[in-house]
Amino acid sequence: MKIELPKKINIIDITMRDGLQNEEKFLPLEGKLHIAEKLIDAGVKKIEVGSMSHVKYVPQFRDIDDLMRALPKRDDVEYTVLALNKKAVERVVKLLEEGIKIDRVLTGQLATSEAYAKKNMNRTHEELFLEAEKNVKLLHDAGIKKVVGNIGTIFGCPIQGEVPIEKAYEFADRMFQIGFDEIEHSDPDGKATPKDILEYFSVVLEKYPDPSKHSFHIHDIRGTGIAGYYAAMMAGIINFDCTIGGIGGQVANFMDGLPIKGTGEYYFESRRTGLVSTEDFTTMVNEMGIETGIDHKKLYKLGLELEKMLGRELHSFTSSVKNNSAL
Numbered sequence: 001m002k003i004e005l006p007k008k009i010n011i012i013d014i015t016m017r018d019g020l021q022n023e024e025k026f027l028p029l030e031g032k033l034h035i036a037e038k039l040i041d042a043g044v045k046k047i048e049v050g051s052m053s054h055v056k057y058v059p060q061f062r063d064i065d066d067l068m069r070a071l072p073k074r075d076d077v078e079y080t081v082l083a084l085n086k087k088a089v090e091r092v093v094k095l096l097e098e099g100i101k102i103d104r105v106l107t108g109q110l111a112t113s114e115a116y117a118k119k120n121m122n123r124t125h126e127e128l129f130l131e132a133e134k135n136v137k138l139l140h141d142a143g144i145k146k147v148v149g150n151i152g153t154i155f156g157c158p159i160q161g162e163v164p165i166e167k168a169y170e171f172a173d174r175m176f177q178i179g180f181d182e183i184e185h186s187d188p189d190g191k192a193t194p195k196d197i198l199e200y201f202s203v204v205l206e207k208y209p210d211p212s213k214h215s216f217h218i219h220d221i222r223g224t225g226i227a228g229y230y231a232a233m234m235a236g237i238i239n240f241d242c243t244i245g246g247i248g249g250q251v252a253n254f255m256d257g258l259p260i261k262g263t264g265e266y267y268f269e270s271r272r273t274g275l276v277s278t279e280d281f282t283t284m285v286n287e288m289g290i291e292t293g294i295d296h297k298k299l300y301k302l303g304l305e306l307e308k309m310l311g312r313e314l315h316s317f318t319s320s321v322k323n324n325s326a327l
Contacts, residue, residue: 008291009238012215013039013278014048015306017082019243020060021051022273023310024252029063029070031309035244035302036071042298044278048080048106048241052088056261058251065091068100080104080148084121089135093142105139106184108132108149110175112167113157116188119264133178140179148215149180154200155192165200172204182213184241187228190221194231201235215239218276220246220315225276226284233290242278245303245314249273277316279303 016035020027032050039047049071055062064081071079083089083105092105110128111117117128132149139147153160154168168185175183185204192200197216204214216232216239218225229240250273253263282296296318303319 003234005233005288006211006236006238006290009233009240009285010046011044011278011282011292011294012046012048012080012239012241013044013243014080014217014241014275015039015243015245015247015278017048017050017061017080018241018249019245019247019274021058021251022247022249023060024254024256025310026060026062026256027309029066032063032067033070034309035306038298038302038305039244040072040074040077042296042302043292043294045076045293046078046080046104046239048082051082051084052091053082053084054087057263059255059260060252065095068095068102069098071101073101078103078146080106080146082106083135083139084109085131086135086138089138092144093138096142096144102144104146104148104182105144106148106150107135107139108175108180109152110149110171111152111157112163112171113153113160115160116153116157119159129174129178132175132180136179146181147179148182148184149175150184150186150217151175152186152188154185155187155196156189158189168200169203169207172208176208176213182215184215184217186217188217188219190219190225192218192228193224194227197228197231198235201232201237205236209236211236211238215241217241219249219273220276221273223272226281229276229281230284233285240281241275242281243275244278244299244306245274245316245319246272246277246280247274247306247310247314272315274315277303277314277318279316279318283318 050061050064151171279299300319
C-alpha cells in the first residue's frame, strides 16, 4: 500500500512559550534570546515566543515586551505570541504601533470541554466565542494577517474526561465563520491514538482542505505523540507544534519557590507533560526525506544547553544519546 506523505512540513517551535510556561524557574531575558538565536541558527522559521497574559498569572513572561523588542529582526522568521483576552490583544496592538515584529497571534483558547474552558479561561463557550470574534477583528485591523484560534480537548479532557468529537467539528465551523485564519487543533490530554487522529483530520481536511489553515499540538503525556504526528501527516497536516526536550504543559503553579496567583494543582501526576520533542520529530522527518529546512544536529546541542539552563534532564531521545556521533 502506498502512503502519501507531505514533501515538506513546517515545525513550529513553541519552547519559549508553552515550554517555559511550565517551568518553575524563571529564565532571564538573555536565556530566552539565546534559545531564539539558536533555533534560528538551526533553521527554525516559525517560533512561538511567549504570552501576553498578566504577569501575576504567568511570571515567566514578565519580560515579554523587552523580549519582543530584542528578538532578531529577520524577515524570514515568523514570530507568534499568545494573547488570550482583550487586554492581552491590546498589548499586542501597542507593540505593533511601536514597530515591533509580530507575525502571528494565537488567541481564543476554545476548549470543547466546558469544564476546561471554565477552569482555564473562567468563561462559558458562548462568552469565549463572543470575545474571540472581537479579538480577531482587533488583530486584523492592527495588521496581523495570521490570527489563530485553538480548539482544545478534542480527544478528551484532563478535568471532564471524554468529550464528543462532533463538538470539535462544530467549533472548527464557528471559528472559520468568525474570521480566524488558522486553527490549532490540540490534544492537551495526550490521549488520542494515531487512528483517532487520522480519522479526525480526514474529516476536517475534507471540509477545509487548505493545510496552511491547520496546525497540530499534542502534549505527549503517554509517549504516543510522534506516532500521532505521523498519522496527521498521513491525513495531510503540515504544521506541527514541538518543544526542545519535549518541555511544556500547564502554567507552573510555583515560580522560584513562590506560589503563583490563580493557578491550581497540576492536571497530571506525570514527569512528562510537554510536547513532542523538536529534536526527535525533526530527526525523524528529515531522515524520511521530508523537507523541514532544519538542521537537527544543531538542535541536539541546543537541547543539551537547555538542560543546563533549566537544571534538569529533558525528554529527548535523540539529543540524550551518549556519544551521539551527530554532535
